Amino acid sequence: VSVPFITLNNGVEMPQLGFGVWQVADDEATKAVGTALEAGYRSIDTAAIYGNEEGTGKAIASSGIARDELFVTTKLWNSEQGYDSTLRAFDESLSKLGLDHVDLYLIHWPVPAKDAYVDTYKAFEKIYADGRAKAIGVSNFPTDHLERLLGETSVVPAVNQIELHPQLQQSASRALHAKHDIATEAWSPLGQGKGLLEVPTIVAIAQKHGRTPAQVVLRWHLQLGNVVIPKSVTPSRIQENIDVFGFELDADDLAAITALDEGKRLGPDPAGFNLGA
Ligand code: NAD
Numbered sequence: 001v002s003v004p005f006i007t008l009n010n011g012v013e014m015p016q017l018g019f020g021v022w023q024v025a026d027d028e029a030t031k032a033v034g035t036a037l038e039a040g041y042r043s044i045d046t047a048a049i050y051g052n053e054e055g056t057g058k059a060i061a062s063s064g065i066a067r068d069e070l071f072v073t074t075k076l077w078n079s080e081q082g083y084d085s086t087l088r089a090f091d092e093s094l095s096k097l098g099l100d101h102v103d104l105y106l107i108h109w110p111v112p113a114k115d116a117y118v119d120t121y122k123a124f125e126k127i128y129a130d131g132r133a134k135a136i137g138v139s140n141f142p143t144d145h146l147e148r149l150l151g152e153t154s155v156v157p158a159v160n161q162i163e164l165h166p167q168l169q170q171s172a173s174r175a176l177h178a179k180h181d182i183a184t185e186a187w188s189p190l191g192q193g194k195g196l197l198e199v200p201t202i203v204a205i206a207q208k209h210g211r212t213p214a215q216v217v218l219r220w221h222l223q224l225g226n227v228v229i230p231k232s233v234t235p236s237r238i239q240e241n242i243d244v245f246g247f248e249l250d251a252d253d254l255a256a257i258t259a260l261d262e263g264k265r266l267g268p269d270p271a272g273f274n275l276g277a
Pocket of ligand 1: 021022023046108139140161162186188189191192193194197212214215230231232240241267
């Protein structure tokens with residue numbers, strides 16, 4: 001399998017499809033990431049709060065894959081926001097991963113009640129300048145927080161990783177990202193495998209192409225230009241989710257899926273999410 005790259009706003013190439021490991025225990029992550037790397041995934045999305053940076057790092061180390069062929073993302077947890085605490089938390093993430101740099105470092109949530117994301121991002125700029133993160137960005141930043149960050153810092157975030165799937169299409173965020181050349185990365189791209197994969201429109205399109213609902217949803221993201229990081233610990237699904245480069249949705253399929261937008265969040269609304277503040 002060969003996954004296409006998208007070029008981030010600083011020239012770094014990021015695989016358009018990667019592997020997410022939220023809610024995967026540390027030891028289980030070693031196995032799941034190992035399976036994903038064997039299946040051809042080269043981008044892994046973890047976070048300090050997932051508690052599986054060590055397990056992820058072990059899988060990377062034992063894979064035998066050259067470091068420069070891998071794209072590793074981790075995220076700063078909310079409780080560590082602030083300039084000095086960010087630098088310390090980053091060191092800890094690197095050490096758990098067993099790496100000397102990450103490819104992408106993200107502020108996990110803006111945490112408005114703490115009002116520290118600008119200082120936090122200034123520490124990210126230092127980490128970036130030192131070459132210890134090849135790209136820096138944010139996650140869960142609504143347009144107002146992102147605009148403030150753009151106004152008060154120098155390095156335009158390479159990525160904003162947000163909840164995005166056919167039932168929550170985030171058109172305002174995507175438009176702002178496009179304006180600033182910020183890549184849109186979709187979390188819970190499959191809608192957490194809950195109701196979305198049974199929606200009749202998706203099932204019908206899957207039947208039409210002889211593909212699975214999950215593959216249709218991932219194709220929709222890819223054709224929209226999103227970066228996707230589907231998660232699974234089931235080897236057959238890990239395979240299935242990367243086997244999405246041999247077919248294309250047509251304009252009717254895309255329009256039918258676009259009509260499914262209902263602003264349905266599965267996760268918290270970032271504007272009021274202050275866990276760890
Ligand atoms: P997802 O949309 O990737 O769905 C994963 C679930 O869907 C699996 O647990 C499984 O139950 C099901 N599934 C997976 N493949 C399937 C298939 N082929 N057929 C049928 N069902 C299938 O949800 P997610 O794990 O929430 O999101 C993906 C990744 O995004 C996470 O692992 C994490 O890396 C990232 N994420 C980031 C944030 C953030 O705040 N930045 C929040 C949530 C998730």
